Amino acid sequence: xxxxxxxxxxxxxxxxxxxxxxxxxxxxxxxxxxxxxxxxxxxxxxxxxxxxxxxxxxxxxxxxxxxxxxxxxxxxxxxxxxxxxxxxxxxxxxxxxxxxxxxxxxxxxxxxxxxxxxxxxxxxxxxxxxxxxxxxxxxxxxxxxxxxxxxxxxxxxxxxxxxxxxxxxxxxxxxxxxxxxxxxxxxxxxxxxxxxxxxxxxxxxxxxxxxxxxxxxxxxxxxxxxxxxxxxxxxxxxxxxxxxxxxxxxxxxxxxxxxxxxxxxxxxxxxxxxxxxxxxxxxxxxxxxxxxxxxxxxxxxxxxxxxxxxxxxxxxxxxxxxxxx
Amino acid sequence: xxxxxxxxxxxxxxxxxxxxxxxxxxxxxxxxxxxxxxxxxxxxxxxxxxxxxxxxxxxxxxxxxxxxxxxxxxxxxxxxxxxxxxxxxxxxxxxxxxxxxxxxxxxxxxxxxxxxxxxxxxxxxxxxxxxxxxxxxxxxxxxxxxxxxxxxxxxxxxxxxxxxxxxxxxxxxxxxxxxxxxxxxxxxxxxxxxxxxxxxxxx
Numbered sequence: 401x402x403x404x405x406x407x408x409x410x411x412x413x414x415x416x417x418x419x420x421x422x423x424x425x426x427x428x429x430x431x432x433x434x435x436x437x438x439x440x441x442x443x444x445x446x447x448x449x450x451x452x453x454x455x456x457x458x459x460x461x462x463x464x465x466x467x468x469x470x471x472x473x474x475x476x477x478x479x480x481x482x483x484x485x486x487x488x489x490x491x492x493x494x495x496x497x498x499x500x501x502x503x504x505x506x507x508x509x510x511x512x513x514x515x516x517x518x519x520x521x522x523x524x525x526x527x528x529x530x531x532x533x534x535x536x537x538x539x540x541x542x543x544x545x546x547x548x549x550x551x552x553x554x555x556x557x558x559x560x561x562x563x564x565x566x567x568x569x570x571x572x573x574x575x576x577x578x579x580x581x582x583x584x585x586x587x588x589x590x591x592x593x594x595x596x597x598x599x600x601x602x603x604x605x606x607x608x609x610x611x612x613x614x615x616x617x618x619x620x621x622x623x624x625x626x627x628x629x630x631x632x633x634x635x636x637x638x639x640x641x642x643x644x645x646x647x648x649x650x651x652x653x654x655x656x657x658x659x660x661x662x663x664x665x666x667x668x669x670x671x672x673x674x675x676x677x678x679x680x681x682x683x684x685x686x687x688x689x690x691x692x693x694x695x696x697x698x699x700x701x702x703x704x705x706x707x708x709x710x711x712x713x714x715x716x717x718x719x720x721x722x723x724x725x
Numbered sequence: 726x727x728x729x730x731x732x733x734x735x736x737x738x739x740x741x742x743x744x745x746x747x748x749x750x751x752x753x754x755x756x757x758x759x760x761x762x763x764x765x766x767x768x769x770x771x772x773x774x775x776x777x778x779x780x781x782x783x784x785x786x787x788x789x790x791x792x793x794x795x796x797x798x799x800x801x802x803x804x805x806x807x808x809x810x811x812x813x814x815x816x817x818x819x820x821x822x823x824x825x826x827x828x829x830x831x832x833x834x835x836x837x838x839x840x841x842x843x844x845x846x847x848x849x850x851x852x853x854x855x856x857x858x859x860x861x862x863x864x865x866x867x868x869x870x871x872x873x874x875x876x877x878x879x880x881x882x883x884x885x886x887x888x889x890x891x892x893x894x895x896x897x898x899x900x901x902x903x904x905x906x907x908x909x910x911x912x913x914x915x916x917x918x919x920x921x922x923x924x925x926x927x928x
Contacts, residue, residue: 474812474858491810500810524811529768531909535816535854537865 440468442702446499449481449513449551450690451506453712458506458553462490462515463499464544464701470498475539476521483510489523506553513708515549517542551695551708555582559689559712566716571629571679575716579689581622587611587707588620591688592631596681596718600668603675607631620691632718634679650674683718751928752785756893758923764802764818765916766904772818775802777919779897781842783828793842795824797877797899799917812858820915822848822899824877836886842879848872848901850915871908875901883925891925 438444447462460481464471473479479490479500486505494501504513519541525532561578568575577590589610596603609630611618617626654670666672688711695706760777764770777799783791797820804816826844833839853868881895899917906912 472859473810475862476811478810521811525809527769527809528807528814529766529770529913530816530852530854531869531905531911531913533911534869534905534909535852535867537854537856537867539858539862539865542862 438465438468439703442467443700444468445547445549445697445701445704445706446496447515447549447551447695447697447704447706448692448709449504449515449553449707450709450711451553451556452688453556453558453710456505456507457503458510458513459501460488460490460504460513460515461494461496461499461501462549463494463496464517465498470496471544472498473500473517473542473544475519475542476524477517477519477542477545478524480516480518480520482514482516483512485510489520491524491527510553512550512552515551515706517544517547519545547698547700549695549697549704549706551706552693553708554586554691554693554710556710557689557691557712559714562714562716564714564716568628568716568718569721571627571632571634571718573628574625575628575687576623576625577687577689578623579712581620582691585693586620587618587692587694588624589617589690589692590624590626591690591711593686593688594631594678594683596676596678596683598676598681600672601674601676603678603681628718631685632678632683635675635677678718680720682720685716685718686713687716688713754781754783754785754791754891754925754927756781756783756891756923756925758893758895758921760799760897760919760921762799762802762917762919765918766818766913767916768913770816771805771807773803773805776800777917779824779921779923781824781828781925788832789830791828791830793824793826793828793844797822797824797846797848812856812862814854814856816852816854818850818852818915820848820850820901820917822846822875822877822901826877830883836884838883838885838891840881840883842877842881842895842897844877846875846877846899846901848875848899850901850904852905869905869908871905873901873903873906875899881921889927891927893921893923893925895921895923897921 444465446465449458449460451458462479481488481490481502481504483504483506488502488504490500490502492501521536521538522533558580560580561576589608592607594605594607607630609617609626614626617624650670657665657669690709690711692707692709695708697704697706758779760779762775762777764772764775777797779795779797781793781795783793785791799820801817801819806813806815824844824846826842828840828842830838830840849870849872851868851870853866855866857864877897877899879895879897881893884892886892897919901915903912904915
């Protein structure tokens with residue numbers, strides 16, 4: 401009888417924990433801001449060549465979407481990025497699903513990058529170990545071969561504020577970003593890579609702040625004020641009850657694991673498995689200020705977002721406020 | 726007719742002489758081995774283990790050294806499927822080789838013998854690649870064959886079940902040099918490492 405009761409309570413605890421994990425996942429940070437807004441209809445070209453301050457190479461990424469789905473370049477078709485002196489093939493996976501990327505050597509004299517879809521059945525296979533020039537099933541060029549785009553790098557970005565390692569302690573704070581305005585017509589945006597830790601768990605995510613998130617963000621006017629809550633989220637906002645249940649479930653499940661393992665399990669095992677809540681964590685925010693210049697792409701594409709960009713970064717810190725006891 | 730009779734006579738004499746030599750000599754050995762192989766083309770290849778057989782003929786010059794002639798026949802060895810920007814692909818390789826070398830041995834008092842093999846090989850290797858690109862794009866396969874030279878090494882232990890019948894355990898290394906050299910800008914050396922078990926007959 402005692403055994404039955406104990407088993408029933410364990411099953412109940414595990415069930416509660418599983419439900420809570422699902423609910424927690426439902427409250428996860430939405431990474432949708434990192435994805436391109438690809439139209440559901442038509443052929444869409446996405447490309448960017450970004451030169452970061454101090455780097456002697458530009459990061460080039462490109463993709464084609466057909467009716468919202470990425471088009472895989474296969475059979476020897478691939479993107480080629482070139483300047484007047486250098487050339488690379490985009491063979492690595494890019495930041496967006498279905499995109500391709502590579503580092504293209506550049507120097508201060510480089511202004512333009514040309515992107516072409518080419519068919520190179522041997523060079524595309526160069527990472528393979530066997531004689532690719534002898535053993536090669538070539539299906540011939542695909543429909544996108546011959547299509548092209550070109551981008552120009554805008555002037556370099558120089559951030560003048562905030563200073564590196566500036567500390568913020570509330571998500572109500574604002575970050576005053578200042579830079580040297582250079583040209584009219586280029587578009588500005590801020591990207592952030594955020595890494596948080598609460599001492600046990602960690603979380604990391606990316607954020608884009610552009611004109612769709614903040615009005616007039618794209619103006620190259622030398623300053624922008626962005627609220628810290630654009631970068632630091634509260635995972636539990638609006639779900640106090642769920643948070644209470646979830647915390648209780650974690651405690652119960654941890655206790656169950658302790659019993660099952662006869663005390664051999666890390667007492668913080670489950671706490672380390674969950675994601676850190678950014679608002680309650682110390683976060684390093686890498687702010688990338690990017691100046692974008694729209695490029696050109698082939699008329700065969702129904703739409704596209706093709707740009708050359710220059711960027712600079714500054715790291716700021718978020719420390720959560722210390723709660724009063 | 727005269728020529729035919731003369732040829733037959735010579736062949737007969739040769740055969741009888743060889744048989745009497747064999748019957749008296751007791752200094753030859755035939756063995757057959759089943760090999761569990763691991764192939765390595767020296768790059769990012771990822772071959773599964775394969776199987777092969779070897780047949781060896783040994784002629785003992787003295788108590789510790791023999792000539793070693795043999796034949797290596799491998800089964801089709803598959804590589805794990807891989808995927809890259811071009812598509813999915815998988816290779817398989819199959820090889821045969823003629824072996825010629827020496828076989829030193831050390832016979833213990835007990836019914837055991839340690840031996841080694843060292844020699845050259847003349848190989849014939851076929852490599853096939855199957856490629857898949859996705860829906861709507863024709864898949865295909867291509868293959869090529871090359872021949873060339875290399876070497877082989879082996880270390881083994883033999884157990885004399887009787888004075889005539891032997892069981893062998895051997896570790897072998899076969900190296901085929903410059904496979905597809907001249908045909909391709911991407912030649913490779915093929916190494917075949919193997920563990921084998923076999924049986925031999927002394928006569």
